[in-house]
Amino acid sequence: MTNPSQDKTPLLEVDELAVDYGLKGVSSRAIDCVSFALRAGEAVGLVGESGSGKTTTAMAIAGLLSPNARVSSGEVRYRGNRLPIDDDAAMRPHRWSETSVVFQGAMNALNPVHRILKQIAEPCMLKLRMSRSEATARARELLELVGIPADRGAAYPHELSGGMRQRVMIAMALACRPSIVIGDEPTTALDVITQAQILKLLGELRSQLNLALILITHDLSVVAEACDRVMIMYSGRIVEDGTVAEIFAQPKHPYTRLLIESIPNPASGKKMIRPIPGDPPNLVNRPSGCAFHPRCPSAMAVCATEVPSLDKFGQGHVACHLHRFSQKDRVAAHA
Amino acid sequence: MSRRIGSILIRAIITLLMVAVLNFVLFRVIPGDPASLLLSGARTSVTAEQMAAQRQNWGLDRPLFPDQMVDYLSATLQGDFGYSFKFRGRHVADLILERLPATIVLVGLAQLIAILCGVMLGLYAGWRRGGAGDHIATGASLALYSTPAFWLGMILVVIFSTALGWLPGYGAHSPGAITSSLDWLLDYLGHLALPVTAVALGLIGQYVVVARAAMSDVVTEDYMVTARAKGLTGGQMLMRHALRNAMLPVVTLITLNLGYVVAGAITVEAVFAWPGIGGLTVEALNARDYPVLQGIFLLLGASIVVANLIADLAYGLLDPRVR
Ligand SMILES: Nc1ncnc2c1ncn2[C@@H]1O[C@H](COP(=O)(O)OP(=O)(O)OP(=O)(O)O)[C@@H](O)[C@H]1O
Ligand code: SF4
Ligand SMILES: [Mg+2]
Numbered sequence: 227m228t229n230p231s232q233d234k235t236p237l238l239e240v241d242e243l244a245v246d247y248g249l250k251g252v253s254s255r256a257i258d259c260v261s262f263a264l265r266a267g268e269a270v271g272l273v274g275e276s277g278s279g280k281t282t283t284a285m286a287i288a289g290l291l292s293p294n295a296r297v298s299s300g301e302v303r304y305r306g307n308r309l310p311i312d313d314d315a316a317m318r319p320h321r322w323s324e325t326s327v328v329f330q331g332a333m334n335a336l337n338p339v340h341r342i343l344k345q346i347a348e349p350c351m352l353k354l355r356m357s358r359s360e361a362t363a364r365a366r367e368l369l370e371l372v373g374i375p376a377d378r379g380a381a382y383p384h385e386l387s388g389g390m391r392q393r394v395m396i397a398m399a400l401a402c403r404p405s406i407v408i409g410d411e412p413t414t415a416l417d418v419i420t421q422a423q424i425l426k427l428l429g430e431l432r433s434q435l436n437l438a439l440i441l442i443t444h445d446l447s448v449v450a451e452a453c454d455r456v457m458i459m460y461s462g463r464i465v466e467d468g469t470v471a472e473i474f475a476q477p478k479h480p481y482t483r484l485l486i487e488s489i490p491n492p493a494s495g496k497k498m499i500r501p502i503p504g505d506p507p508n509l510v511n512r513p514s515g516c517a518f519h520p521r522c523p524s525a526m527a528v529c530a531t532e533v534p535s536l537d538k539f540g541q542g543h544v545a546c547h548l549h550r551f552s553q554k555d556r557v558a559a560h561a
Numbered sequence: 562m563s564r565r566i567g568s569i570l571i572r573a574i575i576t577l578l579m580v581a582v583l584n585f586v587l588f589r590v591i592p593g594d595p596a597s598l599l600l601s602g603a604r605t606s607v608t609a610e611q612m613a614a615q616r617q618n619w620g621l622d623r624p625l626f627p628d629q630m631v632d633y634l635s636a637t638l639q640g641d642f643g644y645s646f647k648f649r650g651r652h653v654a655d656l657i658l659e660r661l662p663a664t665i666v667l668v669g670l671a672q673l674i675a676i677l678c679g680v681m682l683g684l685y686a687g688w689r690r691g692g693a694g695d696h697i698a699t700g701a702s703l704a705l706y707s708t709p710a711f712w713l714g715m716i717l718v719v720i721f722s723t724a725l726g727w728l729p730g731y732g733a734h735s736p737g738a739i740t741s742s743l744d745w746l747l748d749y750l751g752h753l754a755l756p757v758t759a760v761a762l763g764l765i766g767q768y769v770v771v772a773r774a775a776m777s778d779v780v781t782e783d784y785m786v787t788a789r790a791k792g793l794t795g796g797q798m799l800m801r802h803a804l805r806n807a808m809l810p811v812v813t814l815i816t817l818n819l820g821y822v823v824a825g826a827i828t829v830e831a832v833f834a835w836p837g838i839g840g841l842t843v844e845a846l847n848a849r850d851y852p853v854l855q856g857i858f859l860l861l862g863a864s865i866v867v868a869n870l871i872a873d874l875a876y877g878l879l880d881p882r883v884r
Contacts, residue, residue, distance in 0.1 A: 288790060290786070290789060290790055318792050318794065319792065320792075321789075321790055321791065321792035322790065322791045322792045323792065326790065326791075327787075327790045329783060329786070329787060329790075334782060334783045334784055335783045335784055335786070335787045336784060336787070337784040337787075337788075337802050337806070338784070338806070338880075338881070338882055339805050339806055339879070339880060339881060340802075348791065348793075348801070349791045349792065352791070352792070352793065352797065353791075353792055382881040382882070384881070384882050398787075398791075
């Protein structure tokens with residue numbers, strides 16, 4: 227276990243993954259060429275505008291794609307083994323035991339007619355084959371672990387605040403001791419203070435339980451606070467990934483740069499969020515070449531025709547023609 | 562919890578009182594003097610003195626409000642609903658009680674069948690939304706829903722009674738002597754078959770539509786995604802998470818419909834000459850038998866209020882959010 231070479235093998239590998247959604251006979255690609263690796267205990271942020279494919283990526287990893295989704299290419303490997311992510315029944319043993327999900331706080335992710343203790347105990351009984359009393363005891367432990375007195379377990383979801391509900395969701399996600407927890411905008415609907423508390427809790431639990439965390443958000447400041455690495459998605463593709471320090475200090479993709487510049491920063495007197503000009507692309511009419519080219523301040527002729535591949539750059543990766551050519555080539559491309 | 566029940570009870574009592582008052586007012590504003598109605602059967606012409614005597618006799622000379630209304634309310638509270646015009650000298654309460662069992666058997670049985678079939682079919686259609694079974698169940702139940710029950714009854718009579726001669730289409734018993742109680746029961750069930758089918762078919766569509774809508778709302782709920790993420794099988798998702806939530810509106814509909822069990826199925830009872838409350842209503846309407854109508858209306862109002870009361874209480878048991 228302490229073998230350093232074993233630590234190097236990624237827990238999860240996503241390889242050239244593409245997912246299409248079929249809607250009224252029309253199929254459109256939601257994510258394309260998504261590749262990344264996740265090591266045990268690592269926290270990765272997944273950032274992008276609405277519709278960029280963050281949830282689709284996460285649901286594909288968790289084997290929770292909706293029935294109208296189709297994995298058209300690529301694969302996901304967990305501890306080196308290919309996951310049958312397009313087979314609902316075959317994914318069942320993997321779910322919650324290996325990968326669990328903390329859904330958005332505003333959502334009605336808890337069943338309104340069952341007491342929270344019962345909902346936390348349910349996966350313990352069904353997946354860990356615990357008896358009812360064992361499962362209840364475990365559920366009480368989990369409640370305490372996320373900072374809720376175990377006696378509150380008799381409450382129904384509507385009797386709890388948004389922050390408490392999200393703690394319950396986290397307790398539930400830990401029930402079967404998964405190695406990966408996906409948080410799909412877990413703090414979005416919460417006020418700033420509660421948001422910070424939940425992020426802190428997730429961070430503590432991660433180091434305590436050696437969890438790998440995939441944190442989906444469109445808020446870069448959340449990533450800065452809670453993650454080691456970050457992946458930036460645009461129009462279904464990862465356009466840049468790298469360590470948090472690297473990306474904040476030296477964003478390489480023009481989209482990443484604009485995203486970072488748009489964060490309000492009271493220290494520099496910038497209080498308003500400055501949105502990136504132009505409209506986010508839609509799935510059906512995705513721009514040719516680099517999907518960002520209609521909005522990109524550095525766009526070149528080649529950008530409208532050729533899709534930039536995600537290439538290694540420094541510690542991370544970037545998909546942008548600016549970084550594929552040497553300075554001399556770029557001058558040539560402009561000419 | 563007890564506070565909620567208390568306020569539900571108080572509301573029910575106030576509603577009942579209002580039903581009784583409305584019932585009183587309604588039958589006083591109908592044109593026509595009760596005294597002349599009472600004497601309308603007389604062969605010889607009625608003198609003014611006879612009229613006045615009648616009016617005094619029935620208390621009609623006293624002011625409507627408060628005297629007559631207080632009289633009515635206190636008599637009603639004591640279970641005295643007055644005398645029928647048509648069936649001279651008979652208590653309205655007796656007439657209603659006499660007809661009630663036939664109606665409760667007919668409509669109660671039909672409700673039971675419609676609930677069992679309709680709710681299961683609707684829940685299934687909603688769970689398998691968009692599938693072939695859903696399209697068939699939804700289409701058929703919408704067709705039934707929009708067809709008048711008496712028309713279904715007439716079709717049933719034409720097919721199974723007139724053409725095929727399998728089942729009786731008239732009354733509750735065959736004329737002539739019945740020897741054993743088993744024969745009596747079989748004969749009764751035979752007479753019951755067609756009207757029960759007509760009423761049940763008319764009701765089934767409503768249950769399918771409501772149960773399907775409830776279930777198809779539930780399957781798109783976020784907690785169903787959570788259940789799937791937790792690795793539950795389809796069956797576990799249905800039994801542990803979907804069913805109870807989908808049953809909330811269905812249970813409300815069932816309990817509300819219980820209120821109509823005593824009101825009878827007026828049109829179907831008329832088609833089959835079923836000796837129930839519905840038949841009595843038609844007879845009383847034809848004879849302008851106001852006291853009987855008044856009694857039936859009061860019964861109907863009261864049973865609907867009680868059904869609402871049960872629905873409120875049942876909802877509180879099923880849904881922790883309203884406790
Ligand atoms: N079940 C579905 N059927 C059809 N299209 C879908 C479905 N789910 C998502 N999409 C589409 O796929 C694209 C990617 O959606 P996804 O939910 O992955 O984005 P996201 O980055 O999570 O966005 P958000 O920030 O709004 O949650 C969007 O254009 C969306 O409309
Ligand atoms: S590839 Fe071209 S359009 Fe796309 S981000 Fe880079 S420079 Fe801009
Ligand atoms: Mg999303």
